[in-house]
Amino acid sequence: QQKVQQSPESLIVPEGGMASLNCTSSDRNVDYFWWYRQHSGKSPKMLMSIFSNGEKEEGRFTVHLNKASLHTSLHIRDSQPSDSALYLCAAYSNYNVLYFGSGTKLTVEP
């Protein structure tokens, strides 16, 4: 059973629209959440991290975290075609190892 579950599997949004991606962990030992972005044919790169309850904003990207429900979400406003990528959610357990979800494939259509 995967420790990190992401939804939806794929998402299509129009250019300029809002993309919302979800991630939940089934491991109560999870502490921190990360979002990585992977463009097609490239390696994953860290996008944002969140460790405390609440919201964190960086430019067009906003991350929410609810530690009680072990749920995090990533929101991309004013989506651009260059945002098209696989978005991977990751979480640390008390084994200090990072576990990744299966990802959400985002396509932003011009």
Added chain:
Amino acid sequence: EAAVTQSPRNKVAVTGGKVTLSCNQTNNHNNMYWYRQDTGHGLRLIHYSYGAGSTEKGDIPDGYKASRPSQENFSLILELATPSQTSVYFCASGDAGTSSAETLYFGSGTRLTVL
């Protein structure tokens, strides 16, 4: 940005053959990881290391060995390659320091095909 170099970029192997994937990082990070990526599975952890001489099993270690002879180098070894090990393999490094919250820096990946 941290530099992680993997070799080879592409590899075709025969069933039953031995395959070694190499990874080198130049940022003096303590932790190194091997993941494989398959469609629908995201990144799955195979082996990891906290420093030279140490290797630990991840979620899917069967059929793989790892070696960390130095701070900079971390290898993944497939002693008897099977077609089910056809995948894209990523190496990553990170330095958690005193915290478990570290950013991972990934290499460019190795595409392995086992025929």
